[in-house]
Amino acid sequence: MEKRDIEVLIVEDDLRIAEIQKRFIEQIEGFQAVGIAAGYVDAITLIEILKPDLLLLDVYFPDMNGLELLRELKLQSKQTDVIMITATREIEKVQEAISIGVFDYIIKPLVFERFKQSLLRYQDYHEKLSQLGKGNHVITQQQVDKLLRKETTELNNDKSYLPKGIDPLTLEKVMEVIGKGGAGLTAESVANEIGVSRTTARRYLEHLVSIEKIEADLTYGSVGRPERVYMSIG
16 A cells, blocks of 8 residues: 655745745655645634644744644644744743644744754654554553654764764764854855865754754844854853
8 A cells, every 4th residue: 555645734824935845845755735824714724624644834923823723723632743833933932832742843944954854753753653553552662752752862862873864974073163163153164164065064064953962043144144053052
């Protein structure tokens, strides 16, 4: 039996950003964007009709708060998971989203590598859950730990286990450069320092952000264009 794609509903009032998310989804095997909702009525209607596996949800809309929609879905026991994608950075909002039960929280501007990592982790979770659900009504502690990604976290901290395209020696070089970078370095600066392409440097940097080894922020250059900068945590 052929495995079906994970169905994703985009809930975003900025249609330009929604289209970017849709194009990103199209580049990741195993996912399908099934619709775009720009507000509360659209979101509730499409969730009811399409019953998507996953929502990509912003926080602020003209007619609703995304966290209130998330809370409403949880109260209704909707079998839909949520990844927040938002410019909202207030710690209270992040804590609220986590406490309600989001799968992930991604801060805009959306970077493809970070987005892809999140969706692939969700795909792994979804597949494990589907396998466990076949004929089972109870699960073991080990199976619970796998669903909660405890083993994945341990593996991410183990240099012997790295995602495809991430070399441990290059990763160490990137971490060393960031450690000396003080207020923060761009992907281009890191690329020049270790002798790789900007795209390669960004891939390593976003991997380190995803496993919380470094952090990222935005800065504005002389022409006002935002740049993503990376720095050591703490």
